[in-house]
Amino acid sequence: MSQNQALLHQESQGLAPASRIKFFNVxxxxxxxxxxTDADNRDYIDLLSSASSTNTGHAHPHVVHAIQEQATRLIQYTPAYFATEPEIELVKRLTALAPIAGPVKVAFGNSGSDANDAIIKFARxxxxxQNVVSFTGAYHGSTYGSITTSAVSLNxxxxxxxxxxxxxxxxxxSHWDRLPNETEAEFCDRMFAAFKQPFETYLPADExxxxxxxxxxxxGGFCKAPARYLDQVYTFCQEHGILFAVDEVNQGLGRSGTMWSIDHFPNVHPDLxxxxxxxxxxxPLSAVLGRAEVMDALAAPGNVYTTAGxxxxTAAANATLDVINDEHLVERSARLGKTARQFFLDLRKQYPFIGDVRIYGLNGGIDVVDPETKQPDAIAASMLITRLLELGVLMITVRGNVLRFQPPLVIPEQTLQQAFQIIETACADLQAGRIAKPDHQIGW
Incomplete structure (x- = not known):
């Protein structure tokens, strides 16, 4: 029995099944x-970045040093009662970076989930x-508020x-819902009509x-909202006094080739x-950034946590912002994202099971489809990522058939090219029928 298997066997005796989405025995x-590196000392190129939570890569020296240095001075005292120097510094830096017009304030949490809960609190x-509107395909988190606004899995x-x-x-x-021969403007207008329907039938805009x-x-599959549509929704919110919020947990901090994903939409200025x-x-750190007057609407202890901030x-966060700035990770993501997009587009020409390609920075989704019907093929996608793991690349799927591409923004170009070569090998193996079918779809 390998060390991986032995450790997983130990864990299986006590870990609740709701705690992990099943992918690989690693x-x-x-x-x-x-x-x-896994417990069997096998190396993998990481194309997931811990679900986009390690944009600066693993164990970045500057971040490690900041954590170690702060830990020698003070590990924890609850920010609910007292400020600390790294937290004060981070407040200044985050409010300056916010893609929000006018004065900005910040509130800290422990995860993206509670940040999205907090947005509901501040907005109300x-x-x-009382009422809150979110979107199908959304993933906002697993606390009760954020899981309610999510709509990506029945579980x-x-x-x-x-x-x-x-x-x-x-x-x-999402692009999957666009009708044949429908222009983008027609698609946006149709989807905006669907957005307005609740407001015209049972959901008062003024409530x-x-x-x-x-x-x-x-x-939800790495789908970017069309600019025309997002402009329409934002304008509707402005007209009716509804706050407009953007979840940047997955897509922020350089992931999409801009500091924030909303930077792709110059006409939209979120409130939160x-x-x-x-x-x-x-x-474990999160933040809500919002217009100062919105953030001032809630008094303590309406959104305090023992360890948040x-x-x-916060020392790690300050160091993270240093790395993003000093190593030009936003620009790097945009540049290498173009290289990645071209690679996957070329791959699509060679392999008919590669469907739509959506790459925004070092970030995106690649559909795996049935070559004949062009319908989603979750089994083929599972076969591909299983083969990739065997060849030394860690990649997973979302929506069953969408390859999730999110390498650390610090990935060396040579390593990225090595990953591309391995992906080509896995695709060739799938095309030639050299990969065994799994007993069931893995992942989401």
Whole structure:
């Protein structure tokens, strides 16, 4: 029995099945940059970045040093009662970086989930309204508020209701729903009509506090909302006094080739954004950034947590922002994202099971489809990622058939090219029938 298998057997005796989405029988031991090492001392090129929570790579020296240095001075004292120097510094830096017009304030949390919960709290407090609108295909988190606004998996609702009241979901304008021969303008107008339908039939706009969206959906399949559509929704919110929020947990901090995913939409200026995952290079820290008057609407202890914004996590976050700035990771993501996009487009020409390609920075989704019907092929996608793991590349799927491409933004170009070569090999193996079918679809 391998060390991976032995450790997983130990864990299986006590770990609840709801705690992990099942992909591979791997126990990760260490990581450096874009390389992961498992318990059997096998190396993998990481194309997942811990679900986009390690944009600066694994064990970046500057981040490690900041964590170690702060840990020698003060690991924890609750920010609910007292400020610390790294937290004060981070407040200044985040509010300056926010893609929000006017004065900005910040509130800290422990995860993207509670950041999205907090957005609901602040929006309801500021507007005095109850209702919240989110989108199909959304993934906002697993706390009760964020899991209610999510709509990417039935297991995020099954057996755990009733969920948060006052939440209405509308269709996200994903490319899969575009009709044959429909222009983008026609598609946007049709989807905007679907967005407005609740407001015209049962959802009073003047009782709606918030619309929250992922400008680029992550777990929903890496779909970017069309600019025309997002402009229409934002304008509707402005006209009706509804706050507009963007979930930047997955797509922020350089992931999409801009600092924030909403930067792809110059006409849209959110009232609130949720930040998490990579803000502290994977340490448990999140933040809500919002217009100052909105953030001032809620009083303590309406959104305090014992460890949120503690000295070690905020020190890590300051170091993370240093790395993003000093190593030009936003620009790097945009540049290498163009290389990645061209690679996958070329791959699509060679292999008929590669469908639509959506790459925004070092970030995106690649559809695996049946070559004849062009319908999603989750089994083939499972076969591909299984073969990739055997060849030394860690990649997973979302929506069953969508390859998730999110390498660390620090990945060396040579390593990225090596990953591409391995992906080509796996595709050739799939085409030639050299990969065994799994007993079942793995992953989501």
């Amino acid at each position: 126990v990760l031991k260490s990581g450096k940059g874009a390389i992961l 407090a500021y507007t005095g309204r 995020m609702a099954r057996k755990i209701g009733p969920l948060l009241p006052g939440v209405v979901k509308v269709p996200f304008p 709606t506090a918030l619309v929250e969206i992922e400008a680029i959906q992550g777990d 954004i949720a930040v998490g995952k990579s803000i502290a290079s994977g340490l 503690n000295p070690v996590t």
